[in-house]
Amino acid sequence: MTALRITPLFAFGSRRALRMIERNLLVYKHGWMVLLSGFFEPLFYLLSIGFGLGRLVGDVAGPGGQPIPYALFVAPALLAASSMNGAITESTFNFFFKLNYDKTFASILTTPMSPADISLGELAWALIRGALYSIGFLAVMVVFGLARSPLILLTLPGALLIGFAFAAVGMAATSFMRSWQDFDLIQLVILPMFLFSGTFFPLDSLPPAAQIVVQVTPLYHGVDLLRTLAVGFIGPSTIVHVAYLAIMGLAGLAIVSRRLDRLLLK
Numbered sequence: 001m002t003a004l005r006i007t008p009l010f011a012f013g014s015r016r017a018l019r020m021i022e023r024n025l026l027v028y029k030h031g032w033m034v035l036l037s038g039f040f041e042p043l044f045y046l047l048s049i050g051f052g053l054g055r056l057v058g059d060v061a062g063p064g065g066q067p068i069p070y071a072l073f074v075a076p077a078l079l080a081a082s083s084m085n086g087a088i089t090e091s092t093f094n095f096f097f098k099l100n101y102d103k104t105f106a107s108i109l110t111t112p113m114s115p116a117d118i119s120l121g122e123l124a125w126a127l128i129r130g131a132l133y134s135i136g137f138l139a140v141m142v143v144f145g146l147a148r149s150p151l152i153l154l155t156l157p158g159a160l161l162i163g164f165a166f167a168a169v170g171m172a173a174t175s176f177m178r179s180w181q182d183f184d185l186i187q188l189v190i191l192p193m194f195l196f197s198g199t200f201f202p203l204d205s206l207p208p209a210a211q212i213v214v215q216v217t218p219l220y221h222g223v224d225l226l227r228t229l230a231v232g233f234i235g236p237s238t239i240v241h242v243a244y245l246a247i248m249g250l251a252g253l254a255i256v257s258r259r260l261d262r263l264l265l266k
Helices: 002-010 015-030 032-057 070-100 104-108 115-143 150-174 180-196 208-215 218-231 236-264
Strands: 059-061 067-069
Touching (some): 015 115, 032 070, 104 236, 180 218
């Protein structure tokens, strides 16, 4: 029976999963400012650090060793971090509240929907929310003259891939949490990744041992993926980044589907 319930996980056209998106749209109907708030944080970072500090830094080495303005170095990284933060917020704090306090998912299971439909629908909603941030931030990059290559358009699906990976793993991790104090562990992981994944300075400025650690973190792969696309440089590493994030997302989605089976159908 478990295998049958997990099967819809990969049926990305599931109509029942779309009902979860519809529900979230209705919930945020009168709270749309909450959705917009996630757009401003990376914008403020870009203005203060990318352009403000960038006047002192000048050009830095970008993908392929080509010199690029510091603002162009930082902007794609902030887009990746924004995708991560948006996905983590939706798939951890909000997901935990619906699962353990509001009992939203338990109520939904009284309908024909399955745990796999819930997982897929919640993940799709996190991606929609991340897409809104990404589109807005890309528009800002274009306005400020940071669109140097037509490949910058590919940073949008790249940002969605980052959101997919982090949202799926975030939901999987949240399914094991028992109290709000557990979220301190998530921040303990997210903050160092944000600071040291090549977001604000090149990776080679770190000690060799630290570089190895950073290169296995998911945000580093997201940052480097979007940065290479933004400057129009595609190499073998691009395929590695895409594969890493896709496998991470699919693994997290499979885990959370099984976990919801156990938690909601026990």
